[in-house]
Amino acid sequence: MLTLYALTLCVGVAVVSASPFDQRQCPYDSCNQVKEGVLNVHIVPHTHDDVGWLKTVDQYYYGSRNNIQKAGVQYILDSVVKELWEDPKRRFIYVETAFFWKWWNKQKDATQQKVKTLVKEGRLQFIGGAWSMNDEATTHYQSTIDQFTWGLRKLKDTFGQCGIPTVGWQIDPL
Template sequence: WQWAWNERKLTQNNPKYWRHDPSKEPPYRPPKDWVYNTSSGPMEGKINVHLVPHTHDDTGWQVTVDQYFFTNVYYILDNVVRRLHEDPNRRFMYVETGFFKRWWDQQPESIKNMTRRVVQGGQLEFINGGWCMHDEASPYYVEMVDQTT
């Protein structure tokens, strides 16, 4: 199923972006209980695929920082912290420290404590160390270092 960003809404109905015939079964059916077997290790003769749930929330790329925060970021952090708390087998990497700080400052103590527990348990990990993720726009490592200081 292909989702598309259309007029600031995630939609599955936009034919311009539709990649699957809705009259047919999707090419893959998730488990009925939505629980995936992630406990086994690499298997001989199989491709080992690592999926790393993480963020790359741009801080002011196409809209303002406020617009990104309230329409795209706030609910991500709310849901990630709660879902990690519910399932100790889940992991998530968060990159944009600037957005996290803003979210953190608005949380009640109960959510802050829940967040501390998932961080201490190794479920929520902060990477990069900068206010936002640097990317190919940083042509040299000096710019990447400057962005984190």
């Protein structure tokens, strides 16, 4: 199921560092400042790109076989990076390291540097960190451990501490 959702991630009065944006360090201190005494709602767009559900990884990534399902993951990443770069108030969370890695390896150095900046500023965050979101109904625990290990290692090696997810994510629990 390849879809781009807008999710109400946090509802409530948030406690957030009041430091200026340029002094913030990755995820926890990167939220937009809140207004005291009011309900602060954070709506964070995110991905839910199944790695090989109805189509192959490449078919999802490149957007082929749209008669099965309309999907083109590379375009999500292209547009997200562009929009995040243009507006520092925007945030996005990304789940599937497999698709991200496929996209990342095709980017020029300038784009990779922009993405590293977005991650360091906490405007682009990785959630879960696994290579793909495991399906707890049909997987063995060793497969879950392996694919989390691989995905988390890629994120940490590429983005350092700022690439390590601070939020767990499972949108399809059974």
